[in-house]
Amino acid sequence: MRWNLKPQPSPEKINHLTDALGIDKVVASLLVQRGVETYEQARSFFRPSLNDLHDPYLMKDMDKAVARIESAIINNENILVFGDYDVDGTTAVSLVSSYLKSFYPNVDTYIPDRYKEGYGVSFAGIDYADDNGCTLIIALDCGIKSIDKVAYANEKGIDFIICDHHRPGDELPAAIAVLDPKREDCYYPYDELCGCGVGFKLIQALGKRRGQTINDLIPYLDLVATAIAADIVPITGENRVLAKFGLDVINSNPRPGIKALIQNLKRQVLTISDVVFVIAPRINAAGRIKHGNYAVELLTEFNLEQAEGFAAQIEVLNADRKDLDKQITQEALMQIEANNDHDKFTTVVFHENWHKGVIGIVASRLTETYYRPTLVFTKSGDKLAASARSVKDFDIYNALEACADHLEQFGGHMYAAGLTLLEDQYPHFREKFEAVVSETIDPALLIPEISIDAEITLADITPKFHRLLKQFEPFGPGNMTPVFLSRNLKDTGFGKPIGSDESHLRLYVRQGESEGFAAIGFGLASKMDLACGGDFFDAAYSIDENLWNSEVSLQLRLRDIRCEE
Template identity: 85%
Template sequence: MRWNLKPQPNPINVNHLATSLGVDGAVASLLAQRGVHTYDEARQFFRPSLDDLHNPYLMKDMDKAVERIETAIEKGENILVFGDYDVDGTTAVSLMSSYLKSFYPNVDTYIPDRYKEGYGVSDAGIDYADDNGCTLIIALDCGIKSIDKVAYANSKGIDFIICDHHRPSDTLPAAIAVLDPKRDDCNYPYDELCGCGVGFKLVQALAMNRNQTINDLISYLDLVATAIAADIVPITGENRVLAKFGLQVINTSPRPGIKALIQNIKKQVLTISDVVFVIAPRINAAGRIKHGNYAVQLLTEFNLAEAEGFAAQIEGLNADRKDLDKQITAEALLQIERNSDHDKKTTVVFQEDWHKGVIGIVASRLIETYYRPTLVFTRSGDKLAASARSVKDFDVYNALEACAEHLEQFGGHMYAAGLTLKEEQYPQFRQKFEAVVADTIHPDLLIPEISIDAEINLGDITPKFFRILKQFEPFGPGNMTPVFLTQNLIDSGFGKAIGKGEEHLKLYVKQEGTEGFGAIGFGLAAKKDLACKGNAFDAVYSIDENVWNGETTLQLRLRDIRCEE
C-alpha cells in the first residue's frame, strides 16, 4: 500500500483563510485542497444553496429541447421516455416521466432489456415507440453515440432529444437536441453531471418555461442524489448542491419507492455512502437480474403499500445478485490462478455462462485482489460482452479506444466502461489491451494508494474539529472523507483482533502528551503485531463516531498502519 501525502497549500493563503473564517490551520488547509480559497467560496461550500444552480438554458440545445417538448404537448403527441437499465438511467427515466406526467398524460417509459437489447438506444425501443404512436423519444443516460439508431427513428418520423453525460464522438446523432455538457461546443459551466443530472436540467428548464421555481422541483432531488451517488461522479459544483438537498429529501420525505427500500435501515440519517451501498445496489439489481422496469415501477409508485411490494421483489433480486457475484468472483479468481496471469498489467477473464448483470461488480471485486485494469467477459448472443473497471488515475476508456479496431462497440468513463466484440477478435483484443496498458500505465498506479490530506497530532482532534469536518459532507469524488496521518503512536496494550474471523483490529492509541482514542481497522488484523508489541507506529485514518451503550465518542477509522523504520 502506497501512502501519498497530498501537496500542502501555500501557508500564507491557509493562514489568511483561517483568520477570515475563524478556524484552525488544519481546517483551512483542507478547504484550500478542495479549491476553497476565500470567505465567499467557503460560504458556498459549507452552505450550498439551490440558488447556486446554473441556468439550464446555458446548456447547448436546451432551448431546442424545451421547444420540441412543448410542441409535443401542444399537439397531443405521445412521448416515450427512454433510459439505461442502471441506477443513473432508471432514476432519470423516473424523474422525467413523473415530472411530465404531473401535467401531461401521454407519456410512456422504456428501459431496454440488458440481455436481449444491450446497452443504449435499441431498435426494439424505437419499434416500441413506433408501434405505440410515439413521435418523440427523450433518451436519458444514453444516446450520445447512437447515430444509426437516431437515423432509424428519423426514418419512422420519430424525433429524438438526447440527455447524456458520456463522451461524444466527433459526430453527433441527428437529434432535435443533444444535451451533453461534455460536448466540445457546449459552454455549460459544469460538465460533471450524471445522466439523471442532465435530465434534471431539462426538467428545470421546462419548469422555468411553465413559471415554476426550483422549490417546485425539490421532491425530485431524492432521485438525482441517488444517481449522483451510484454513478460515482464528482461531488463538486452543482452535484454537491443536488446531492446535499437530495439527501435531505431522502432523510425527511423520500418518495414511497425509496422509503420502502430504506425503512428497515437502523440509521437516523443516511449519508451518500449509505446511498451507494444500500439504495443503489438494490435499484441496480432489477436491471442486473430481471429487468430495469422493476426499478422504474418502484421509483414512480406513489402508493406506499404498492411500493413496499415492489421493494420486496427487488430485495429478492438483490439477494440473487449477491449469490451470483460471490460465485462468479470465486470462479474468476480461480481462472487467474490457473492461467498464471500474476505478472500481467491487466486482468482479462472470460466464461461464457457468467451472468451479464454482475460482471461489472465482479470486475471491481477482482481489483481488490489484483490491483490493475480489469475486464470480465461473458457471452451475449453471438458476441462477447465485457465490463471494464480501472485503478485510480488510469483511464480505461482511452485504453479501449486504442483497441477500437478489435471492438464492435464501447463506451463509458475513465474508470468504468462496457464493450462488445466478435468472438474471433477476443485473442487479438486481449493481447492489444495488455500491450496498451503495459505501455501507458505508470508502475506506481498498480500499487493501491492511500491519499492523505494532512499530517496532524492526536491533540488536534477535538469535538469542534470533528463538527466542522461533518460540515464538509456530502463526501464523494472531488471531496473525499478527509484522511490524516499521525506518527509515533503507541497502543495502550489492549489491542486485539476482533470479528467472527478475527479479521479486524481494535486498538486504543496514544501519542505523547495527549489523551488517547479508540481505533478500529477493518481487515487490518494481520498487522496486529506492528501495534501491539510496544512499538511506535504511524497510522493513516479518518475520524468518525462510535456509539456504544448510548455514549458517543470520537474514534479513528484506520486505513493502514506501519512501524517506524
Template identity: 65%
Template sequence: MRWTIRPKSAETDINTLSKALGVDGLIAQLLIQRGIKTYDNAKSFFRPQLSELHDPFLMKDMDVAVNRIQTAIAKGENILVYGDYDVDGTTSVALLSSYLLSYYPNVATYIPDRYTEGYGVSFQGVDFAEDNGFTLIIALDCGVKAIDKVAYAKEKGIDFIICDHHRPGENLPDAVAILDPKREDCLYPYDELCGCGVGFKLIQALASLRGESIDDLIPYLDLVATAIGADIVPMTGENRVLAYYGLQVINTNPRIGFKAIIEQIKKPRLTITDVVFIIAPRINAAGRMEHGQHAVNLLTETNMERAKVFASTIEKFNTDRRGLDKEITQEALIQIRENKEEERFTSVVYHESWHKGVIGIVASRLTETYYRPTLVFTKSGDKLAASARSVKGFDVYNALQGCADCIEQFGGHKYAAGLTMLEEQFEPFKAQFEKVVSESIDPHLLTPEIAVDAQIEFQQITPKLLRIIGQFAPFGPGNRAPIFMAEYLKDTGYAKGVGENGAHLKLSITQYGIGPISAIGFNLGDKLPLVAQRKSFRAVFSLDENEWQGNLSLQLKLRDLR
C-alpha cells in the same frame, strides 16, 4: 499502498483564511486544499445554495429540446422516456417521467432488458415505440453514440431527444436535440453532471417556462443525489449542490419508494456513503437480476403498500445479487492465479456462464485485489460482453479506443466502461489491451495511493474537529473525506481481528499517552502483528462517528498502517 502527503499550503494563506473564518490552521489548510481560499468561497462550500445552479439554457440544444417537448404536448403526442438499466438510468427515467406526468398524461417509460437488448438505445426499444404510437423518445443516460438506432427511429417518424453525459464519438446521432455537457461544442459551465443531472437540467428548463421556481423541484433531488453518488461523478460544483439538497430530501421527506427501502434497512439518517452502499445497490439489483423497470416502478410509486411490495421484491434481487457476486469473484480470482496473470499489467477474465448483471461489480472487486485495469467478460447472445474498471489516474476509455479494431462497440468513462465483441476477437483483444496498457501506464499507478491531507496529533482530534469536518460533506471524488496521518501510535493491548475470519482490525490507540481513541480498519486484519505487544506504528485514517446501542463516539477509520 503509497502514502502521498499533500504539500502544506503557504502559512500566509492558512493564517489569512483561518482569521477570516475563525477556524484553526488545520481546517484552513484542508479548505485551501479543496480550492477554498476566501470567506465567500467557504460560505458557498459550507452552505451550498440552489441559486448557484447554472441557467439550464446555457446547455447546447436545451432550447430546441424544450421546444420539441412543448410541441409534443400541444399536439397530444405520446412521449416515451427511455433510460439505461443502472441507477443513473432508472433514476433519470423516474425523474423526467414523474415530472412530465405531473401535468401531461401521455407519457410512458422504457428500460431496455440488460440481456436481450444490452446497454443503451436498442432497435427493440424503437420498435416498441413505433408499435405503441410514440413519436418522441427522450433518452437519458444513454444515446450519444446511438447513431444507427436514432437513424432507424427517424425512418419510422420518431424523433429523439438525448440527455447523456458520456463522451460522444466523432459523429453525433441525427437527433432533434443532444443535451450532453461533454459535447465539444457545448459551452455549459459544468461538464461533470451524471445522466440524472442532465435530466434535472431539462426539467429545470421546462419548469422555468411554466412559472415554477427551483424550490418547486426540490422533491426530485432525492433521485439526483442517488444518481450522483452511485455514478461516482465528482462531488464538486453543481453536483455538490444537488447532492447536498438531495440528501436533505432523503432524510426529511423522501419519495414513497425511498421510504419503503429505508424502512427495510432501519437506518435513521443516511449519508451519501449510505446512499452509495445501501440504497444504490438495491436499485441496481433490479436491472442486474431481473429488469430495471422494477426500479422505476418503485421510484415512481405513490402508494406505500404497493411500494413495500416492490421494495421487498428488490430486496430479494439484491440478496441474490450478493451471492452471485461473491461466487463469480472467487472464480475470477482463481482464473487469474492459475494463469499467473497477476504478473501482467491488466486483468482480463472470461467465462461464458458468468451472470452479465454482476460482471461490473466483479471487475471492481478484482481491481481492488490486484489493482490493474480490469475487464470481466461473459457470453451475451452470440457475442461477448464486458465491464471494464480502472485504477486511479489511468483512462481505461482511451485504452479501449486503442483496441477499437477488436471491439464491436464500447462506451463509458475514464474509470468505467462497457463493451461487446465477437468471440473470435477475445484473444487478439486481450493481447492488444495488455500491449496498450503496458506501453501507456505509469507503473507507479499500479500501486494504490492514499493521498494524506495533513499530519495530525491526537491532541488536535476533538468532537469539534469531527463536527466541522462533517460539514465538508457530502463527500465524493474531488471532495474526499480528509485523510490524516499520525506517528508514534500504540495500541493499548486489546487489538484484535473482528468479523468473518478476523478480516477487520479493531484497536484502541494512544499517542504520547493521549487517548485512547478507538479505531477500526476494514480488511486490515492481516496487519494485527504490526501492532501487537504495543509496538509503535504509523497510521493513515479518516475521522468517523461510531454509533453503538444509541451512543455516538469518535473513532478513527484506518486506511493503512505501518
C-alpha cells in the same frame, strides 16, 4: 500501499482563511486543498444554495429540447422516456417521466433488457415507440453515440432528444436536441453532471417555462442525489448542491419507493455512503438480475403500500445478486491463479456462463484484489460482453479506444466502461489491451495509493474539529473524506482481531500522553503483529463516529498502518 501526503497549501492562503473564518489551520488547509480560498467560496462550500444552480438554458440545445416537448404536448403526441438499466438511467427515467406525467398524461417509459438489447438506445426500443404511436423519444443517460439508432427512428418519423453525460464521438446523432455538457461546442459552466443530472436540468428548463421555481422541483432531488452517489461523479460544483439538497429530501420526505428501501435502516441520518452501499445496489439489482422496469416501478410509485411490495421484490433480487457476485468472484480469482495472470499489467477473465448482470461488480472486486485495469467477459448472444474497471489515475476509456479495431462497441468513463466484441477477436483484443496498458501506465499506479490530506496529532481531534469536518459533507470524488496521518502511535494492549472471520483489527491507541482513541481497521487483521507488538507505528485514517449502547464517540477508521519511519 503507497502513502502520498498531499502537498500542503501555501502558508499565506492558510493564514488568510484562518483569519477570515476563525478556524484552525488544519481545517483551513483542507479547504484550500479543495479550491476554497476566500470567505465567499467558503460560504458557498459550507452553505450550498439552490440559487447556485446554473440557468439550464446555458446548455447547448436546451431551447430546442424544450420547444420540441412543448410542441408534443400541444399536439397531443405520445412521448417515450427511455433510459439505461443502471441507477443513473432508471432514476433519470423516473424523474423525467414522473415530472411530465404531473401535467401531461401521454407519457410512457422504456428500459432496455440488459440481456436481449444491451446497453443504450436499442432498435427494439424504437420499434416499441413506433408500435405505440410515440413520435418523440427522450433518451436519458445514453444515446450520445447512437447515430444508427437515431437515423432508424428518423426514418419512422420519430424524433429524439438525447440527455447524456458520456463523451461524444466525432459525430453527433441527428437528434432534435443533444443535451450533453461534454459536447465540445457546449459551454455549460459545469460538465460533470450525471445522466439524471442532465435530466434534472431538462425539467428545470421546462419548469421555468411553466412559471415554476427551483423550490417546486425539490421533491425530485432524492432521485438526483441517488444517481450522483451511484454513478461516482465528482461531488463538486452543481453536483454538490444537488447532492446536498437531495440528501435532505431522502432524510426528511423521500418518495415512497426510496422510503420503502430505507425504512428498516437503523440510521438517524443517511449519508452519501448509505446511498452508495444501501440504496444504489438494490436499485441496480433490478436491472442486473431481472429487468430495470422493476426499479422504475418502485421509484415512480406514490402509494407506500404498493412501493413496499416492489421493494420486497427488489430485496429478493438483491440477495440473488449477492450470491452470484460471490460465486463468480471466486471463480474469476481461481482462473487468474490457474493462468498465472497476476503478474501482468491487466486482469482479463472470461467464462461464457457468467451472469452478465454482475460482471461489473466482479470487475470491481478483482481490481481491489490485484489492482490492475480489469475486464470481466461473458457470452452475450453471439458476442462477448465485458465490464471494465480501472485503477486511480489511469484512463481505461482511452486504453479501450486504442483497441477499437477489435471491438464492436464500447463506451463509458475514465474508470468504468462496457464493451462488446466478436468471440474470435477475444485473444487479439486481450493481447492488444495488455500491450496498450503496459506501454502507457505508470507502474506506480499499480500499487494502491492512500492520499493523505494532512498530518495531525491525536490531540487535534476534538469534538469541535469533527463538527467542522462534518460540514464538509457530502463527501465523494473531488471532495473525499479527509484522511490524516499521525505518527508514533502505540496500542494500549487491547488490540485484537474481530469479525466472524477475524479479518478486521480493533485497537485502542495513544500518542504520548494524549487522550486515547478506539480504532477500527477493516481487513487489516494481518497488521496485528505490527500494531500490537509494543512498537510505535504510524497510521493513515479518517475520523468517524461510533454508536455503542446509545452513546456516540469518535473513533479512527484505519486505512493502513506501518512501522514508524
